[in-house]
Amino acid sequence: MTAPTLVDFDDVVDRYDPVLGLEVHVELSTNTKMFCGCPTAFGAEPNTQVCPTCLGLPGALPVVNRTAVESAIRIGLALNCDIAPWGRFARKNYFYPDMPKNFQTSQYDEPIAVNGHLDVTLEDGTVVRVEIERAHMEEDTGKSLHVGGATGRIHGAEYSLLDYNRAGVPLIEIVTKMIPDTGGRAPEVARAYVTALRDLIRSLGVSDVRMDQGSMRCDVNLSLSPKGSGILGTRSETKNVNSLRSVERAVRYEMSRHAGVLDAGEKVVQETRHFQEDTATTRSGRIKETSEDYRYFPEPDLVPIAPSAEWVEELRGTLPELPWERRARIQQEWNLSDAELRDLVNADALDLVAATVDAGAPSGDARSWWVSYLSQQANTRGVTLDALPITPAQLARVIELVTTGELNNKLARQVVDGVLEGEGEPDEVVAKRGLAVVSDDGALIAAVDEALAAQPDVAEKIRGGKVAAAGAIVGAVMKATKGQADAKRVRELIIERCGA
């Protein structure tokens, strides 16, 4: 296969309007699966969380998990959707061994939530309203392992191995309407939407929304329309987009690739493509089956779901403070400017700072640690901020040690480094590395006398009243104590010893 011709991004934006659509799958963190009582925990031994229902054995009958329906309704409400007063599940028929039933139970033309929106804030503060077409309930598929062949890919594989632990785990699929008029900001809008959706669902407590573990997955639909023409192009659907950064990169790549196809006078093929994390490109998958090919029909083994208005209102009452409400409150409580709040959100540090404040730290100190030093550490290690091996409570303790004067800033960073290196709790790192600020006058006086003796000319100046010269001695003492002395106390002692 020849490599696709890619058009320079700015050139694409000059001549085409991108039209975005995003489909996000969220695995619910219920105790049990959608239609049976098997557990949903991640990482168990293969095929140990399965039963006749999720294995599709003859005679087994599904029963809907009430909590999963409640989570779906709460997601719908948080996205400002209308909740359908009546709806059925449907069978989506296809032959592929990731579902042992040979169909996936889903919702087709009667989704539980429709017509919502989510307001998304971009990095510069611009707000884009993303319209939500629908959110529907379905079940996750099993996991395939392709054996043989060079690449672990399905092509060339000799056979495949199936683990059905994940088959039947409740999924909510959230589909946007077409998002027009984003121009060169399409990649950023896509990323900001998925981020906002993740934060929203996390606040509801209905899913882990961990893209790295697959509990949140994103498909990117993209087409290009010649600028100003209003003519919709053919779209591609890119799957396997498993990080926020990749959402942005996938949109960018597909825009360049579509433009290359269209510039050559060819037609974009409607197909599923797979995002390649290592190269930030997409690779052609199967030609998309049309929805007729799935031969959807109402699931006869499940009765319709008809949420009463009372039930829906009761669930609306359980919605927590939503992310945008929380941000507004925090901005006021911490007295932040719009830009300061945005920095915090863009660094993905808001939750961490809030948790650090809850653990007793002042918000200013907590912000500065997470946004600067810890962000640098995360960057160096190539992990997200929340994946750093330090907890908000541990950081709060370090900040407390600085406040009480037991650590100075330099030592505090060493303590944080120690925690990051897995040396234990902050107090243990202080003890093991011997990092406490030396304010024991006995030890300090000895160091001060030594420094004064080593620099008699400076000592003479101080004795003569030139107190400013004390800086050189302070420096020498700090060096001698490896930065552990309390500099303020050292200065006082120098002046005392010189009788100045």
Add this chain to the structure above:
Amino acid sequence: MSPESPSSGGAITRDEVAHLARLARLAVTDDELGVFAGQLDVILGAVARVGEVAADDIPPTSHSVPLENVFRPDELRPSLTQEQALSGAPAAEDGRFRVPQILGEEQ
């Protein structure tokens, strides 16, 4: 039963039968395509007669028992053991179901 084809949609073509057979992963011979096309036509014709009496205000029946909102609480039930789960499988490996090569598709 009327021997004529249903008035709606017209006759089922051999191509449509071949397409449906592919979706259902059924191997159908060339002769069978013609046979099934004729048989499917008759079946659809019979079903289409229902449409003649059902008015627009009568929705298609999907469930014959008027039940709604049958739920179970989100409580764990015992799963099968891995051995039990794999006991009916023609082939298994590393605690997983082993299936033949999956051709031509990728999901």
